[in-house]
Amino acid sequence: MPEKLMYDAIVVGAGPAGISAAIVLARGGLKVMLIERGRFAGAKNFFGGVLYTHALADVLPDYWDRKPPFERPVTEQGYWLMSPDGVVRIMHKSQHYQKEPADAYTALRSGFDSWFAQQAVSLGALLITKTTVVDAIRDEKGRVIGVRTDRPDGDIYAPIVIVSEGVNNLLTQKMGLMKADLPPRLIALSVKEYIGLPSKEIETRFNLSGAKEGLAIDIFGDATLGLPGTAFLYTDKQGISIGVGLLLEEFVQHRLKPYEVLARFKNHPVIKPYLAGGETLEYGAHLIPEFGYDRMPDLAADGVLVAGDAAGMVDALHREGTNLAMTAGRLAGETALAAHKQNDFSAGFLRAYRRDLESTFVLKDLKQYRRMTDFLDSTPHFMSTYVNYANEAALRYFSAHGLPKRDMEDNIVKMLFQRRSFFGVARDMLKLFQGMRG
Ligand SMILES: Cc1cc2nc3c(=O)[nH]c(=O)nc-3n(C[C@H](O)[C@H](O)[C@H](O)COP(=O)(O)OP(=O)(O)OC[C@H]3O[C@@H](n4cnc5c(N)ncnc54)[C@H](O)[C@@H]3O)c2cc1C
Known part of the structure; x- marks a missing residue:
């Protein structure tokens, strides 16, 4: 019989959540194995994407000296409300965004995750790639005491396993x-393309003064055919990240093909000129969990914790996921360290993790926006009605018709109630308020 492979902790999945947990555990002096199914950390991962430095700094206070492979700082950001032929832009630019390190950077996950995992390795974690965890190993009382991988003789044992496998949470289910x-x-x-363009071209097109400026735009309305969903456009150093996302149910119900929705968005008259002459260097699709606070799994059981997308920790409204994942991974790591100190890996002890998370923005925000999916479900017309209205109202407002301005303003108000009754608007706004306030 080969000797049992024993570790102090096993982390499954080298995304932001898992790497954060591995860093905390390795820095705490534990023998930790980080298992990733991809060829390297980040090989299977992509996102919009904007990374938030507050969560990274909490995990790795000297991250800046370790030279993270960011793309551009986000120095201007906001929303575009897109109609079939126009757009209302709500953008914010401030000197605040110019400080270094900035609050947020655009990034490409293949580079970032791989760098982040190397930081865990430099602190003592063992990273094993090209290895998929297929099941839990349990003792006679049903407690998780390790994982089974797809390698021959691939059983690995540890008193604590942190599952950070992302949105396809098969293992989370197998762990019960x-x-x-x-x-x-x-x-x-969500489908996304990374379109290569020379940096000078990006800067001219988006009015950026150099590589130390960048844009993050979330787009609603015609970009998603007026359906509840979001499109995005972010500037990288030498390319543009562009994508569009809808609930899976919308794709099925409206018989939409994801690549056609993205192609349609890229051909919108407002978007097309930004992409002209660019070359598609990366193309992919990825799921985003939107099940939210009320449908989260149990975050702890005997010998196991779960963090990140696997537990639905995404705030889609604010395009935040990586920072929730890093914060949850860090707290899962800290709970595992405490469990080692007490030599107590029971679900009762590990539930401290959920209590810690409840006091952070992670669960506070998920709780606040718990009704957002229901809001979008019950007001499917929201994006088309109000986004198109905003565009038509802007056109009326900014055009001169030879009419007195009072008449023009009255017309703009009338236009709204031609689209939706007074009570319909009132109901929509109340539901929106409830969705936003929890
Ligand atoms: C299109 C898109 C745009 C997004 N934009 C943003 C954004 O702008 N900003 C933001 O903050 N967030 C964004 N997100 C969300 C963000 O990407 C996720 O919330 C975040 O990656 C979650 O991190 P995680 O570590 O939980 O999971 P993941 O990043 O998914 O990592 C999970 C890892 O586990 C590995 N794995 C899975 N199963 C196994 C197994 N059985 N054995 C071994 N390894 C396994 C996977 O290969 C992967 O490396 C976006 C997501 C998408 C899809």
Whole structure:
């Protein structure tokens, strides 16, 4: 019989959550194995994407000296409300965004995750790639005491396992933390392209003064055919990240093909000129969990914790996921360290993790926006009605018709109630308020 492979802790999945947990555990002096199914950390991962430095700094206070492979700082950001032929832009630019390190940077995950995982390795974690964890190993009392991988002789033992496997949470289910697969109404599918362009061209097109400026735009309305969903456009150093996401259910119900929705968005008259002459260097699709606070799995059981997308920790409204994942991974790591100190790996002890998370923005925000999916479900017209209205009202407002301004203003108000009754608007606004305030 080969000797048992024993570690102090096992982390499954080298994304932001898992790497953060591994860093905390390795720095705490534990023997930790970080297992990743991809060829390297980041090989299977992509996002919009904007990374937030507050969460990174909490995990790795000297991250800046370690030269993270960011793309551009986000120095201007906001929303575009897109109609079939126009756009209302709500953008914010401030000197505040110019400080270094900035609050947020655009990044490409293949580079970032791989760098982040190397920081865990430099602190003592063992990273094993090209290895998929297929199941839990349990003792006679049903407690998790290790994982089974797809390698021959691939059983690895540890008193604590942190599952950070991302949105396809098969292992989370096998660990008994989640009872069933998620319905398509609670998962979004996002398609993204990374389009290469010379940096000077990007700067001219987006009015950026150099590589130390960058843009992050979230787009609603016609970009997603007026359906509840979001599109995005972010500037990288030598390329543009562009994508569009809808709930899986919308793709099915409206018989939409994800690549056609993205192609349509790229051909919008407002978007097309920004992409002209660019070359598609990366193309992919990825799921985003939207099940939220009320449908989260149990975050702890005997010998196991779960963090990040696997537990639905995404605030889609604010395009935040990596920072929730890093914060949850860090707290899972800290709970595992405390469990080692007490030599107590029971679910009762590990539930401290959920209590810690409840006091952070992670669960506070998820709780606040718990009704957002229901809001979008019950007001499917929201994006088309109000976004198109905003564009038509702007056109009326900014055009001179030879009419007195009072008449023009009255017309703009009338236009709204031609689209939706007074009570309909009142109901929509109340539901929006409830969705935003929890
Ligand atoms: C299109 C898109 C745009 C987004 N934009 C943003 C954004 O702008 N800003 C933001 O903050 N967030 C954004 N997000 C969300 C963000 O990407 C996620 O919330 C974040 O990556 C979650 O981190 P994680 O570590 O939990 O999971 P992941 O990053 O998914 O990492 C999970 C890892 O586990 C590995 N794995 C899975 N199963 C196994 C297994 N059985 N064995 C071994 N390894 C396994 C995977 O290969 C992967 O490396 C976006 C997501 C998408 C899809």
